Amino acid sequence: MSSPNDTSDSKQDIISLIGSDKVKHSILREDAMLSSTLKSIASGNFADSKDSIELPSMSGPVIEKVIEYMNFKGKLLREGREGDNTEVTAEKFENFNIPTELSLDVLLAADYLNI
Numbered sequence: 001m002s003s004p005n006d007t008s009d010s011k012q013d014i015i016s017l018i019g020s021d022k023v024k025h026s027i028l029r030e031d032a033m034l035s036s037t038l039k040s041i042a043s044g045n046f047a048d049s050k051d052s053i054e055l056p057s058m059s060g061p062v063i064e065k066v067i068e069y070m071n072f073k074g075k076l077l078r079e080g081r082e083g084d085n086t087e088v089t090a091e092k093f094e095n096f097n098i099p100t101e102l103s104l105d106v107l108l109a110a111d112y113l114n115i
Helices: 004-012 036-043 060-079 086-093 100-113
Strands: 014-018 024-028 052-054
Touching: 014 036, 014 060, 024 060, 036 052, 036 100, 060 100
Parallel strands: 014 052
Antiparallel strands: 014 024
16 A cells, blocks of 8 residues: 555656647656756756756657657666676667757757756
């Protein structure tokens, strides 16, 4: 049986990133904190809501790719495999496909988010 606190704890483990399309994209807080920019925004006094961060200069598809990358990177870190066996890591990363039309926007987003 779960306690009422379990629900609030699980909410705190998720952050919503809101792009220019106003759609909420969810990411684990732990993975979002891989971005020093998101970490600063989420912990800053000026943030109205620590559970959602607006990124009006980014479209939904770009945010989805950023989240996909941060989830991938977070998983590698949790597995403790980031520096180990680069062939296996490279093989897993080959499945990370960025459509050509999003490449520049994803690059700019990654630079802004410092990931």
